[in-house]
Amino acid sequence: MYLRYTLKTAFSGLRRNTGRSLLTILGIVIGITAIMIVLSVGEGAESLILNQVSALGAQTVIVEPGRQPSGPADFAEIFTDSLKQREREALENPANVRGVDFVVPEVIAVAALSNESETTRVNVIGTAPDIQEILAISANEGTFITEDDVRQAASSVVLGATVKEDLFGSAPALGKKIKIKGRTFRVVGLIDPTGQVGFLNVDEIAIIPYTTAQRYLLGIDHFNVLWLHAESGEAVSRVVRDVELTLRELHDIDDPEKDDFHVVTQEDAIESIGIITTVLTALLTSVAAISLVVGGVGIMNIMLVSVSERTREIGLRKAVGARNEDIMAQFLIEAVMLTGIGGIVGIVLGALFSFIAALILAQVVGTDWEFIFSITAAVAGLLVASTIGLVFGIYPARQAAQKSPIEALRFE
Amino acid sequence: MALIELTNLEKVYRQGEVETRALRGVSFSVEKGEFVAIMGPSGSGKSTLLHILGFLDPPTGGEYLFQGRSAVSYGEDEISHIRNRKLGFVFQAFNLLPRTTVLDNVMLPLLYSDVPEREWKQKATKAVEAVGLSHRIHHEPAQLSGGEKQRVAIARALVTDPEVIFADEPTGNLDSKSGKAIMEILQELNDKQGHTIILITHETYTAEHAGRIIRIKDGLVESDRLVEERRRADTDSLLK
Numbered sequence: 001m002y003l004r005y006t007l008k009t010a011f012s013g014l015r016r017n018t019g020r021s022l023l024t025i026l027g028i029v030i031g032i033t034a035i036m037i038v039l040s041v042g043e044g045a046e047s048l049i050l051n052q053v054s055a056l057g058a059q060t061v062i063v064e065p066g067r068q069p070s071g072p073a074d075f076a077e078i079f080t081d082s083l084k085q086r087e088r089e090a091l092e093n094p095a096n097v098r099g100v101d102f103v104v105p106e107v108i109a110v111a112a113l114s115n116e117s118e119t120t121r122v123n124v125i126g127t128a129p130d131i132q133e134i135l136a137i138s139a140n141e142g143t144f145i146t147e148d149d150v151r152q153a154a155s156s157v158v159l160g161a162t163v164k165e166d167l168f169g170s171a172p173a174l175g176k177k178i179k180i181k182g183r184t185f186r187v188v189g190l191i192d193p194t195g196q197v198g199f200l201n202v203d204e205i206a207i208i209p210y211t212t213a214q215r216y217l218l219g220i221d222h223f224n225v226l227w228l229h230a231e232s233g234e235a236v237s238r239v240v241r242d243v244e245l246t247l248r249e250l251h252d253i254d255d256p257e258k259d260d261f262h263v264v265t266q267e268d269a270i271e272s273i274g275i276i277t278t279v280l281t282a283l284l285t286s287v288a289a290i291s292l293v294v295g296g297v298g299i300m301n302i303m304l305v306s307v308s309e310r311t312r313e314i315g316l317r318k319a320v321g322a323r324n325e326d327i328m329a330q331f332l333i334e335a336v337m338l339t340g341i342g343g344i345v346g347i348v349l350g351a352l353f354s355f356i357a358a359l360i361l362a363q364v365v366g367t368d369w370e371f372i373f374s375i376t377a378a379v380a381g382l383l384v385a386s387t388i389g390l391v392f393g394i395y396p397a398r399q400a401a402q403k404s405p406i407e408a409l410r411f412e
Numbered sequence: 413m414a415l416i417e418l419t420n421l422e423k424v425y426r427q428g429e430v431e432t433r434a435l436r437g438v439s440f441s442v443e444k445g446e447f448v449a450i451m452g453p454s455g456s457g458k459s460t461l462l463h464i465l466g467f468l469d470p471p472t473g474g475e476y477l478f479q480g481r482s483a484v485s486y487g488e489d490e491i492s493h494i495r496n497r498k499l500g501f502v503f504q505a506f507n508l509l510p511r512t513t514v515l516d517n518v519m520l521p522l523l524y525s526d527v528p529e530r531e532w533k534q535k536a537t538k539a540v541e542a543v544g545l546s547h548r549i550h551h552e553p554a555q556l557s558g559g560e561k562q563r564v565a566i567a568r569a570l571v572t573d574p575e576v577i578f579a580d581e582p583t584g585n586l587d588s589k590s591g592k593a594i595m596e597i598l599q600e601l602n603d604k605q606g607h608t609i610i611l612i613t614h615e616t617y618t619a620e621h622a623g624r625i626i627r628i629k630d631g632l633v634e635s636d637r638l639v640e641e642r643r644r645a646d647t648d649s650l651l652k
């Protein structure tokens with residue numbers, strides 16, 4: 001039997017019951033739609049995070065206190081005070097770590113900033129001038145904090161665009177005094193709107209000398225992060241190794257399992273983000289897959305009804321020479337067509353909803369969330385849908401093929 | 413070698429405990445080119461016999477030789493092939509596909525044949541012409557009269573140019589005028605194109621259009637004789 005006629009036959013079979021066919025494929029449509037949304041949003045999230053991580057630059061090596069977090073229990077580790085001036089100096093020494101241009105310390109404090117009546121809570125980053133190169137930022141108005149500021153623990157502050165807006169509105173801020181945790185700071189510089197860099201939204205931070213932050217805001221003598229700038233991308237792996245050896249020696253650690261610090265590179269970050277989003281996507285996809293199975297059972301059910309309704313037709317076809325395979329093929333193709341159409345509708349709806357989701361997320365997250373139409377997901381969705389038709393169509397199709405022609409013709 | 417040869421053919425229907433012996437040892441043979449009418453009272457086993465002859469139902473006893481070969485020796489695909497190319501079946505209940513045009517209904521057997529697709533339309537059109545329905549070729553069954561439906565069924569039976577055409581009471585549901593038109597077509601197929609025709613009827617008048625009448629009663633052949641004064645459907649005259 002010729003494929004064109006098989007398709008035509010199957011199609012007219014479906015058209016005869018348009019309403020029922022549409023209801024039948026609903027389960028498949030919902031399943032595929034859900035999977036499309038999950039995959040699209042998942043890929044969007046991944047690409048957003050990856051873009052931000054990439055913005056850190058391939059030459060950046062991050063050293064943080066505490067062991068590499070491998071679960072929520074390790075979270076407190078980042079408060080470990082294992083990185084101090086001594087460690088910083090060790091890492092700055094080319095005899096220990098080769099190929100490092102400079103090391104930038106960073107401490108983080110969440111604090112309230114106020115300008116007379118206006119108050120805003122932000123991340124106050126205590127750091128050194130070299131952070132400009134790491135984050136690719138600079139003061140677009142005024143100056144950045146200087147080495148002198150650091151040495152003198154000066155009360156100078158550079159404001160991100162949103163922070164400035166919150167405190168001063170459109171009024172000039174440069175040279176004005178603000179209070180951070182009760183201490184008076186002078187606004188020396190302003191950063192133009194920049195957005196997310198790495199894990200930091202530059203618009204929502206205030207930058208002060210790390211010495212000032214340690215002494216007056218936090219009362220600590222350790223760092224939360226040491227940023228290392230490798231001289232080249234190729235040098236990164238050697239720098240990582242040297243950092244580990246140096247700090248282990250300094251802290252008398254023989255067993256890497258007992259490290260009281262960990263090193264993160266852009267590559268590591270990309271990898272672990274990939275793992276997280278893959279696991280999440282797989283989880284959500286498998287939930288959506290349940291609806292596909294339910295949809296498949298629905299298809300099987302309706303195909304059985306259809307086979308029974310068309311018993312006389314099957315008998316006639318066999319009486320005029322249709323082989324069992326011909327009948328089987330007819331009903332299988334019908335089932336695959338049903339689920340295939342369901343798949344296509346699901347892909348279109350999924351793309352539509354993902355697009356809407358992308359618009360909403362862009363508002364919520366406040367960054368340029370990309371709408372991603374995954375061709376792979378679309379093809380996979382169509383394949384999965386068709387396979388479901390095939391799998392759940394086999395039983396009804398066999399029932400049809402095995403009918404004896406005369407009994408089928410006698411069927412009332 | 414006879415085209416069809418039956419020896420002690422039996423058919424027993426079993427439904428749970430109940431056994432119905434529809435055929436209890438039927439023997440006769442049909443030569444190529446014959447026109448045979450089968451008659452008998454209701455429930456005597458006529459349809460059962462025709463279904464077995466048409467490879468739609470297997471016998472439960474005796475022997476059926478088709479073209480000299482035992483019917484039980486054919487495999488499933490061979491049987492499909494025989495149904496498709498060698499036999500044409502006209503059912504009492506028409507059995508046309510609904511919502512399908514006359515042309516597509518007639519084309520149906522070709523879909524399962526080895527006839528190349530490009531010849532389908534032409535063959536089907538010719539068959540529709542042969543039953544005088546060219547003007548209804550794009551109609552659907554619901555738009556046809558009973559006689560027209562039966563003619564479509566005949567066109568479908570002859571589209572693959574089979575050896576034998578079986579017809580189960582083809583005129584049973586029709587008035588005498590439509591019935592005559594059907595008989596005219598069947599006679600012409602038999603005379604001019606040499607198709608073997610086996611038809612069931614309960615009307616002696618219709619049966620007399622055939623060359624031979626076999627009477628069945630209670631699953632046995634009661635009589636088997638040639639028609640001496642054969643009727644011509646086209647002129648309504650008697651042939652000598």
Ligand SMILES: Nc1ncnc2c1ncn2[C@@H]1O[C@H](COP(=O)(O)OP(=O)(O)OP(=O)(O)O)[C@@H](O)[C@H]1O
Pocket residue numbers: 425426427432433434452453454455456457458459460461
């Ligand atoms: N599928 C079946 N199961 C059980 N019994 C059957 C079946 N088909 C036919 N019979 C029985 O076999 C006998 C012969 O039936 P068949 O249909 O061959 O009769 P018929 O001669 O064609 O009658 P009619 O002239 O009414 O069509 C009847 O007694 C009938 O009840």
Ligand SMILES: [Mg+2]
Pocket residue numbers: 458459460
């Ligand atoms: Mg009958």
